[in-house]
Amino acid sequence: MIAEAGLAALWLAAALALMQLAIAAIGVRRVMAEPDFQTELSGHLLAAVRPVAIVQGVLALLAMVLLITVFVRTDMSVLLVAENSHSEKPLLYKFAGAWGNHEGSMLLWVTILGVAGAAVAIFERSLARATLIATLGAQAMIALGFYAFLLFSSNPFTRLDPAPVDGQGLNPLLQDPGLAFHPPTLYIGYVGISVAFSFAVGALVTRDVGPAFARAMRPWVLGAWIFLTLGITAGSYWAYYELGWGGWWFWDPVENASLMPWLAATALLHSVTVLATRDGLRAWTIMLAVVAFSMSMIGTFLVRSGILTSVHAFAVDPERGSFILALLAIYIGGALLLFAARVGTVRAGNTFDLVSREGALVANNLLLSVILGIVLIGTLYPIIAAGFGTQLSVGPPFFNKAAGPVALLLVAIMAAGPLLRWRRDEAKALVARMAIPIAATVVALAGFLIFAPGIDLLPLLGLALAAGLAAASVAPLWGRNLRRTPLFTYGMVISHLGIAVSLAGMASDSAFTQATLVAARVGEPQRVGPYSVTLDGIAPVIGPNWSALEAHLSARRGSGAAIQLRPQARFFSNPVTSTSESAIATMLDGQLYTVIGQPDGAGRWQLRLWWKPFVTLIWAGGALIALGGVLSLLGRWLRERRARGREAEA
Amino acid sequence: MKAKHQRLTLALLGVAAVIAAGVLALSALKDQASFFYAPGDVKKDGLPLGRFVRLGGMVADKSIVKLPDGVSIRFVVTDGVATVPVLFKGIAPDLFREKSGVVAEGEFQRDGSFTASNLLAKHDEKYMPPEIAGKMHETKTLKE
Numbered sequence: 001m002i003a004e005a006g007l008a009a010l011w012l013a014a015a016l017a018l019m020q021l022a023i024a025a026i027g028v029r030r031v032m033a034e035p036d037f038q039t040e041l042s043g044h045l046l047a048a049v050r051p052v053a054i055v056q057g058v059l060a061l062l063a064m065v066l067l068i069t070v071f072v073r074t075d076m077s078v079l080l081v082a083e084n085s086h087s088e089k090p091l092l093y094k095f096a097g098a099w100g101n102h103e104g105s106m107l108l109w110v111t112i113l114g115v116a117g118a119a120v121a122i123f124e125r126s127l128a129r130a131t132l133i134a135t136l137g138a139q140a141m142i143a144l145g146f147y148a149f150l151l152f153s154s155n156p157f158t159r160l161d162p163a164p165v166d167g168q169g170l171n172p173l174l175q176d177p178g179l180a181f182h183p184p185t186l187y188i189g190y191v192g193i194s195v196a197f198s199f200a201v202g203a204l205v206t207r208d209v210g211p212a213f214a215r216a217m218r219p220w221v222l223g224a225w226i227f228l229t230l231g232i233t234a235g236s237y238w239a240y241y242e243l244g245w246g247g248w249w250f251w252d253p254v255e256n257a258s259l260m261p262w263l264a265a266t267a268l269l270h271s272v273t274v275l276a277t278r279d280g281l282r283a284w285t286i287m288l289a290v291v292a293f294s295m296s297m298i299g300t301f302l303v304r305s306g307i308l309t310s311v312h313a314f315a316v317d318p319e320r321g322s323f324i325l326a327l328l329a330i331y332i333g334g335a336l337l338l339f340a341a342r343v344g345t346v347r348a349g350n351t352f353d354l355v356s357r358e359g360a361l362v363a364n365n366l367l368l369s370v371i372l373g374i375v376l377i378g379t380l381y382p383i384i385a386a387g388f389g390t391q392l393s394v395g396p397p398f399f400n401k402a403a404g405p406v407a408l409l410l411v412a413i414m415a416a417g418p419l420l421r422w423r424r425d426e427a428k429a430l431v432a433r434m435a436i437p438i439a440a441t442v443v444a445l446a447g448f449l450i451f452a453p454g455i456d457l458l459p460l461l462g463l464a465l466a467a468g469l470a471a472a473s474v475a476p477l478w479g480r481n482l483r484r485t486p487l488f489t490y491g492m493v494i495s496h497l498g499i500a501v502s503l504a505g506m507a508s509d510s511a512f513t514q515a516t517l518v519a520a521r522v523g524e525p526q527r528v529g530p531y532s533v534t535l536d537g538i539a540p541v542i543g544p545n546w547s548a549l550e551a552h553l554s555a556r557r558g559s560g561a562a563i564q565l566r567p568q569a570r571f572f573s574n575p576v577t578s579t580s581e582s583a584i585a586t587m588l589d590g591q592l593y594t595v596i597g598q599p600d601g602a603g604r605w606q607l608r609l610w611w612k613p614f615v616t617l618i619w620a621g622g623a624l625i626a627l628g629g630v631l632s633l634l635g636r637w638l639r640e641r642r643a644r645g646r647e648a649e650a
Numbered sequence: 651m652k653a654k655h656q657r658l659t660l661a662l663l664g665v666a667a668v669i670a671a672g673v674l675a676l677s678a679l680k681d682q683a684s685f686f687y688a689p690g691d692v693k694k695d696g697l698p699l700g701r702f703v704r705l706g707g708m709v710a711d712k713s714i715v716k717l718p719d720g721v722s723i724r725f726v727v728t729d730g731v732a733t734v735p736v737l738f739k740g741i742a743p744d745l746f747r748e749k750s751g752v753v754a755e756g757e758f759q760r761d762g763s764f765t766a767s768n769l770l771a772k773h774d775e776k777y778m779p780p781e782i783a784g785k786m787h788e789t790k791t792l793k794e
Contacts, residue, residue: 244741284660362660366667373671381679392685393704402678406671517740519720578745597741600720606741 003078003157006066010107010157013059013114014147017140020052020117024137028205031130042129050121053136056143057118064098064111067156071098077163080104080156086169086574088545096180097170102304102320103156105183109300110146112184112191117143120195120220126640127199127216128208135202142194145327153323169574172546178238186231186258190296192224193261196268197293200286201335204342209282214275215640217289219633221272225265226629232258233622244580244595246515246610248506248618251399256379257299260372264292267368270361278422280349280358284365290335295372297328302379353424360417367410374402404458411465411503414496415472437475441468455511462507470500487635495628502621508614515611519604529611531555531592533565538596538605546572548581551596551605555585567596591615686753690731697758705734705764706753714748727752727764738766 027045034041070078072094074087084101085094093100099108117139124132150156199217203209235258240248249255268288274281305321352358378394385392419433431438444467448460455463473496476489514529525532536552548570554562567583585592590613597606686704705727713726722739725748736754746752746769754766 362663366663369664370667370671370674373668374675377672377675378679390685394679395702397702398675398678402674406674517721580741595741597721600716602720604720606721608741 002066002070002073002075003159006063006070007155007157009059009063009066010147010151013056013063014144014151016052016056016059017143017147020049020056020140021137021144023049023052024133024140028130028134028137031133032206042133045133046129049133049136053121053139054118056140057114057116057121060111060114060143064107067104067107068095068098070157071095071104074167076165076167077159077161079158079160082160082164082167084170085167086545087166088574089170089175090544092177092180093170093175097174099183100170100174100179103150103154105187106146106150106154106304107156108184109187109191110143110150112187113139113143113146113194116188116191116195120198124216127202127213128206130206131199131202131208131213133202134205135198138198138201138205139195142198142331145330149320149323149327153320167574169545169572171575172570172572172577172579173242175545175572176238176242178234178242182231182234182238185227185234189224189226189228189231189258189265190261190299192220192227193265193292193296195220196224196265196289197335200289201338204286204338204346207342207345209275209286209346211276211279214272214285218269218272218276219636221265221269221289222629222633222636225262225269226626226633228258228262228265229622229626229629232262233619233626236622237619241582241584242579244582244608246513246593246595246608246612248509248615251378251394251396253379253382254303256375257302260295260375260379261292261299263368263372263375264288264295267365267372268292270364274358274361275349278350278352278358280352281362281365282349283343283346286339286343286346288365290332290339291372293335294328294332295376297324297331298376301325301328350423352422355420355425355427355430357417357420357422357425360413360420363413364410364417367406367413370406371403371410374406375399378402400458408458408461408465411469411499414499415465415469418476418492418496419472433475434472437468437472440471441465444468452511459507459511462503463511466500466504466507469503470497473497473500487638488632489635491628491630491632491635493628494631495625498621498624498626498628500621501617501624502619505614505617505619505621509612509618512613513610513615516609518607518609519600520607521604526607526609528592528609529590529613530557531609531611532557533592533594533607533609535605535607541568543570545574546570549596551594551607553583553594553607555592555594563592565592565594567594569596569598586616589613688729688731689727689734690729692734692758692762693732697760697762699758699760702755702757704753704755705736705758705766706751707734709746709748709750709752711749727754734762734764736764736766738769740768743769 023045027042027049031042031045067080070081071085072091074081074085074089074094076082080101080103084104085097089097097104099105117136120132120139121136124135127135196217199213199220203213203217232255235255236248239250239255240246268285271281271285271288275285301321301324305324378398382393415437416430416434420430441464445460445464448455448463473493477485477493516526516528518526520526520535522535522537525534527533533553533555536554539550539552541548541550548568550566550568553565553567555565556562563585565583565585568581569578570581571578580595580597582593582595584594590611593610593612595608597608599605685698685701686706687698688707689705692698707727707729710726710728710733713724715724717723721741722737723742724735724737727734727736736756738754738756753770754764755768755770756764756766758764
């Protein structure tokens, strides 16, 4: 019954989405014909469309809850559960396993889309009514496509008759607490961008592109961007400790699929600020919203179509791939057509000098677009080449070489941007304000050249620029009354500082990491970095649905106390798989990362050891970036509430 | 600056940036894209020396030899047409085994052998890298 109820909820939600689209399409036409957007008619229409959007979100959420229920109960008569779950699986993975497969993860996508639409309907008060109606219409159109995708080609509630005795289990690589956190966060980010896209479409339809629109759109972009940042950071750390390769970013296509929307959203975040504060970059901001959503659609396509082989690609089914590709073509093509048709009616915004805050933000946008272009080419090239019968792969050397220098240039501009005045500034004055950051960069550069010679150019520049950026990012606070500085200024400072921190971690990891691979005998100490690691013994361990061989390692630094590490080689029975669980010891100045390999039959065990100085800064920086976003969001919200309070008084 | 001029400047800058990205990306792609080879391709097209490439196929039966240092292995990759001996130093992936698919990343040596810096094996029992499936299909040696 539960599965059928879930399916019914999905169909109902799809019907409501159709209704929402119809009301919006007819309504916007009527409202546009009237002289003023804020007429009684638009109020009535909004009163009709709001509840529809809310109920649609609730129904989608209900379907997701019901799917989780069948997974938690391990109802083997549901095909999806039989294929992806197992009665012996721990409860957390039964719960999170609901989206650890193709159909379930698409349902999660749609659920978040529905809930986001409901949130817009409930919370959005500052957008012009007609634009809001059009926005909800656009949101319904996106949702309809995905409902169709779920119902016609990826139904998560299909029954299986006869029901098997037990299921096939979940890929052990996914059996990690990360599964409960990483996909929902990333999806909220992906789908949040669809809201920005719907806003852009809405504003194009009603010709409402301007500062008020930008102020209404900004919190949604910011929210999506915060979640994307968190999702990417969490995913990176998960891959780092789970895969046991000691790397934190592999330029894997699925990673790029999350990075590309982030790059576009970051650019959008900055351009929407220019539009909100200075009424500039109107058409460009709309274009970026379209690009950002395209990237999240391309990401969904790459990850969910099965065109890529990775732990993320659950099913290889050409029909599904074509379906998502068709959706992508319709939405992006449609949006671009609308853009082309309406861009002429978007009035030119305010102008500005090249040396100004706007100028720096434009440079930021261009450089982010360049990086985005590079990542996109590198990600799609192998797929396109495969279409022509050439098989090749594009890996880290390409991305680092092509995107690295551009990213460093971007960092330099990022340092200068917040120190520039809006509209017009003097280059000389900027140099004076940049004195300390420039000095910090030079000192760091000289310091590393003298005390740690032989670092590669890219990490060296990364370390030096990180020092400069750290100094520059707190510079906007100098000489200000810290208590009267608005919260969103702190947000910017902390986000930029987060980039510096993260960059320092990345550069430090690639410059100073020490690794060793040995066949170790029990009792024989091995050296890695400042540590001496001894294998004390190997012991078997039994887990809930796995057994493992666990290495007992003790690591000592100088004459300090020994740290115990327990890396495991795990064997899962459902499905039959083995994985290696790394053991990581986190110190203030870095991480000791250990992995156990195979025995050689003569009493020796393969051990892979890394000493990674300051590697944790990478994710700490990511968290800071997101925290800055949260502060910004909070700051804008507080300011708006105060402004509304003043209006009410007046 | 007039609004019109500003738009034009911005548009030109944008185009320049996109072209720069394209040129940068394509020039880097030329050097850095790593091509996929099956042992049969090497026999047909000759050795791609001095390039980082991927070699894929099946690990030949009874070919895995552990070397005395305890961390290196030798094995033979076959696609039914030709074979290539591979040397790999590192921890082999969990699903690396004989008569199973593998993709080795590394460089060919002058003597026709392959030195791998990384091995990719399938993630689970059902999974087969599409490159291998494709190549296997070509040489019609996949017995399934």
